[in-house]
Amino acid sequence: MPVDVDLFEEHGEVAALWPDRPYHGRTVVCFDRHLDLKPLAPGGEKALRATRDGNVSPAELVRRLPVRGVPGAFGLDDFWSAAAVVAGLTDLVWVPSWRSYAGWQAHAVDSVSLIRTGGTPTEPRTDGCCLTVTLCGVRLAVVPPDLLARHLDRHVHMDVVTDIDLDWLVDEHGRFEHTAQDLAGLVGVCGGALAAMTWSTRSGFLPAEYRTVGTDVAARLGLRARESSFLPTTPWPEDLMLHVHRGTAVPGPGPAHKEGGPEQGIAVALHGLAQAGLSPGRAEECFERAAGYGYRSSWLAYKIGAARYALGDHRTAREYLREAVRLDPEDTLGAHARIMGARATLRLEGPAAALSEFRALGAELPLRRGVWKTVRVLASAEGDTDTTRAAEGQLRLLERLTVPGAAEPDAEGM
Structure with missing residues (x-):
């Protein structure tokens, strides 16, 4: 008789399994197109810890909609950080959808470089089969699928439990990159139990x-x-999020209703996101309309800022980028916004002001190569030799991470 495996609509719903402690004393191997690990939003960790004392399932704290800025302590993009707080997660192997190639370690470092560290040492290492780094309280290994068997043999000494987000099978355009048999074969290599699978259709990552x-x-x-799945259906068409991620045209959000509330505001913001690249003016209108319903979207603010930046309107761009950071400072999108906002400062106020912003970014994002390159250039231009040397040291370390057997860290914050 076949054993059942839970199939959820959205990845954060795996929290329903956490009272059974499926990760305790185990290494979790997760197949996912995206790494769902980032600092929890303010108040998230405190709310999660309270569930341990009140006999409340962490699943009660999952965001009910597939966007940030709505009630809930965590959701589809940061649930592994929540699992580290309340579900016993200590070791996570992320298997991205891309395969190894010459220099893949640089890709791996880049894929985690926007996760804020809060100044906590990350202890990055690379070898021939993985990047390992400590982030959000989790010992993370980034392992391309073709190197997974080697990594498990060399580095994993605990029991294994696997987790699958089915969007791993397709690329951002909805084309298959892997077959179901490819995935099943890799899960078989892992051994152990399959904890859960996720569709990710509701959030727009797997076509229906x-x-x-x-x-x-x-x-x-x-x-x-x-x-x-236990989350409610979204109050907008099923394919809207898919259009948002692809930046393709969608029908208008419909007439405004004063009683619409935040959910209508979210729908308006999503429509703004779908057209921000081509029509930032319309996206700005959507941002204000959504705010009128009580929803201010950091995602939309970032997209508007990026579009205005591309058009050379650096002042307006910086306003929206700073708004994105203010609304959601812990999100990786907020890190993107801070970087682009600092570039806008360079164009508006010159290198001294920009150096101050980039130096602060370097302290939070020690693995972000582009930030440290900019720090080096600006510090050199300003005659700041100490900062120039610090940036050069950090860049040397990042360069070594692309070579198997990276050396010990030699720069503060790593």
Whole structure:
């Protein structure tokens, strides 16, 4: 008789399994197109810790909608950080969808470089099969799928439990990069139990026509998929988030209703996101309309800022980018916004003011190569030899991380 495996709509819903402590004393191997690890939003950790004392399931704190800035302590993009707080997660192997190639270690470092460290040492290392780094209280390994067997043999000494986000199978355009058999074979290499699978259709990462792939993967593993999603349906068309991620045209959000509330504000913001690149003016209108319903979108603010920056309107760009940071300072999107905002400062106020912003960014993002390159250039231009030397040291360390057997860290903050 096949064993059931839970199949969720959205990745954060795996929190429903956490009371059973599926990660305790185990290494979690996660197949996912995206790394869902970043600092929790303000108040998130405190709310999660309270669940341990009040016999409340962490699943009660999952955001009910697939966007940030709505009630909830965590969601689809930061649930692994939540798992480190309340679910016993200590070791995570992230298997991205891209395969190894010459110099892949630089890609791996870049993929984690926007996760704020809060000044905590990250202890990065690379070898022939992985990047390892400590982030958000988790010992993380980034391992391309073709190197997974080697990594497990060399570095994993605990029992393994696997987790699958089915968007791993497709690229950002909805084209298959891997087959169901590829995925099942890799899960078989891991051994141990399969904890859960996720569609990620509701959040726009897996096209709806591919939803049957979940039962296919389960069957290839001798399992039976059990639909276990508990989140409500979204108050907008199912394919809206898919259009948002692809930046393609969507129908208008419909007439305004005074009683619409935050949910209508979110729908308006999502429509603004879908057209921000081509029409930042319309996106700005959507931002203000959404705010009128009580929802201020950091994502939309960032997109408007990026579009205005590309058009050379650096002052307006910086205003929106700073608003994105103010609304959600812990998000990796906020880190993007800070970097672009600092570039706008360079154009508006010159190198001295920009150096101050980039130096602060370097302290929070020690693995972000572009930040340290800019710090070096600006510090040299300003005659700041101490900062120039610090930047050069950090860049040497980052360069060594692209070579197997990286040396010990020699720069503060790493």
